[in-house]
Amino acid sequence: MNSRIFPLLGFAVLVVLLVVGLKIADQKTNLPSPLIDKPVPVFDLPVLANPGQTMSAESLLGKFYLVNFWGSWCVTCRAEHPVVTQLARLNAVYIVGMNFRDESEDAIAWLQRWGDPYDVSLIDYDGRVSIDFGVYAAPETFLVDPSGTIVFKHLGQLTWDIVETEILPRLANTESGS
Secondary structure, eight states: OHHHHHHHHHHHHHHHHHHHHHHHHHHHHTOOOTTTTSBOOOOEEEETTEEEEEEESGGGTTSOEEEEEEOTTOHHHHHHHHHHHHHHHHTOSEEEEEEESSOHHHHHHHHHHHOOOOSEEEEETTSHHHHHHTOOSSOEEEEEOTTSBEEEEEESOOOHHHIIIIIHHHHHHHHTTO
């Protein structure tokens, strides 16, 4: 009889460890950002399609915009790309692609291959702006309000569920005056 209890106890311990591990993993993807309700970090970066042209955070004031940090080297960015493309088709928010730690040629080829949903793509080659935003790893997405305040951050792959439950309601609440 004892020979049957030990495997069952071992299995029960493994189940408990699995459940605890999954809860910890979920908490890591829902890390709060110290930038929520703070001004967007200052940036003035070259435009991917035209490196002689720059765009700053100041030039985006007056409209909601989404900042999506991505790289051609990022497997998860490829997985979330159809969601960003679908959101772009709605024309609900201006989308800034923040290409970081990437070669411009690779980024341009990636957008040509998979489609370019961004209203503009900026180059953060050395990753300094991503550090200012507190980016852990690509992809990460920030929603910025017309006054230049970060109102939402999503760490990891953007899903349509996140768009529907977090991003679109924030845009709709502002349009309705709430």
